[in-house]
Amino acid sequence: MTDSPVRRLVILAEGRFGPHDGKTAMGVIRYGQDPVVAVIDSTNTGRNVREWLGDRPRFDIPIVASLADALALGSSRGAPTALLIGIAPTGGKLPAAWRRAILDSIGAGLDILSGLHTFIGDDPQFAAAARAAGVEIVDYRRPPSREETAVGRAHGPGKHVILTVGTDCAIGKMSVALELRRAASEAGLASVFVPTGQTGMMIDGWGVAVDRVVSDFSNGTCEWLVEQAESKGDWIIVEGQGSLDHPAYSAVTLSLIHGSTPQAMVMVHKPGLPEHDWDHVPDRTFPLQPLNDFIRLHEQMAGVVAPSKVVAVALNTSLYADEADARRVIAETAAETGLPVDDPVRFGPQRLWGAIQAGVEALDPTIARR
């Protein structure tokens, strides 16, 4: 993994900048450490990231039509040093236009940062060009060489492990985990975020894209990530993946639950979604689970390996434009579940973190000491 002292990004999000298809781009802009010089998306040329994320200096990022335009910006943030691929290509194959942008970036001396399943560094043309230009290709999804099944490790004394789970994929489990980590740190706690996907890795500089690990080792890899996190702090907040009822990704989700053996889970939910985010077979839909039943199912499934409790619900209220509507849904969900509920991305994580910390500290000792 690169660890260059100064890294300035151009983010490739051609045709799909936005909160869903561009969730890697959005995540890196919102939560990453490296300044972003420009976003490439010719369908949004002339707009600014502030229009999506709000008026903060970090979000003042122009959207341009091409790499050439990005390089020509003469940004006050300095010349870019890396191209970050901020979206996934449809069908998993690299479009021809992207190949061109990647090769041009390498030619311009930029490192290539990618979270795709297809490893850029394994492409002979890209690899040769990178060697010639002396730039680095980082494939965040490349799995670690360590291949071990879980050993049934117990958590260290005084370590609190919290996993974000969710009612669907792509609704904000990573963002919630990052917001909670921030609140925990601001509260003076030694807190650690555990990245389990490529975007989280880009943001936090370590971790494993668990969905790329050989399935026999996915529980074991999550266990190992938590072991590493426990050496760095006491409050471990693990980024969840997928959902336990997702036709395609449920196995990855369960490896997080049984591998990281959290004492507590935070259920992330996006009210207003009619059904699973799922368009593979057009005439089949997969409904979302009733929230209380799904919370119980998580506790039950976690519990067959190690006891765990859902201590809070984090809502993604982005489908409710009006703030009063969002607060109403939060209150309704609190009444429905009997749990602390908030939207920590929209309204700040402090209140929810306070409730989570209290909930974890109040856990039955038979849970807390696992």
Next chain:
Amino acid sequence: MTDSPVRRLVILAEGRFGPHDGKTAMGVIRYGQDPVVAVIDSTNTGRNVREWLGDRPRFDIPIVASLADALALGSSRGAPTALLIGIAPTGGKLPAAWRRAILDSIGAGLDILSGLHTFIGDDPQFAAAARAAGVEIVDYRRPPSREETAVGRAHGPGKHVILTVGTDCAIGKMSVALELRRAASEAGLASVFVPTGQTGMMIDGWGVAVDRVVSDFSNGTCEWLVEQAESKGDWIIVEGQGSLDHPAYSAVTLSLIHGSTPQAMVMVHKPGLPEHDWDHVPDRTFPLQPLNDFIRLHEQMAGVVAPSKVVAVALNTSLYADEADARRVIAETAAETGLPVDDPVRFGPQRLWGAIQAGVEALDPTIARR
């Protein structure tokens, strides 16, 4: 995969021939199509496989101390053509003595058949030796190049998909599936066994070792295996893996449940086991789940993607030496669960298959047509 017309096996099971550590060896001997010339296990030299598996002609296999002894047998079954690695090395690394046996086998003109996570064919020394000798190395666990997430495919009309699940790993889910397939075939049904592990693949000549697939694609790979099976027959019997409460393997188990979307499951259970087969952390034990609760949990977990019912329990009564004891446990389990129960390996699969077929045909149409 090799498809040679005549293949005669020597099985390497050094130090560990037996039903647990040598489960690959046992499975291939019991259910495979290729004759077995000899088993190598110097700790059991002079014994015969009949002592474990009973007095059938196929099981009349001498156990010898070395490859040289196997080659010197002059067996009436003919000279061996392949070495099959029938056990997994402790810690995943190939012991030095095995390297010798593999190289000597290649030198003697034998193909190498392996289900290890470590691919024999990727070892430069083995690969070079195989090239020089003109023999083939088959690594059954090598995943297919196809890498696709599940698409939410519905089963074809009139297709019945049955998955074996279990209360632990290594208790006989594959054997039960093979026995049920045999009974279904004998009953005149177009039945298909779906191998999802290396031993099943060695036996049936197709399939995927799902535990070796990248976790993002494990549900999708199971879905694809069932799609292939549906083109071959109407009664699809899928070999399960691991158990839903296993600290290390539960993610693989769930990928089978949500990927193959069985309309019916058969719960495999080994009464008398005190706890999970699990020795990684000596001072931690993982209890088995109460049977009825675990059956309900399977139906619930399956049901969040596609409805499914546990229609029978297949017991592995091998811890009850006395046949009357075994039959008593079967009766007790039937009373406890209210389901058809038998030990299809010990007492034959016909009775249990009859009950399963009836159970599947009686399924609620909302389940049966998924």
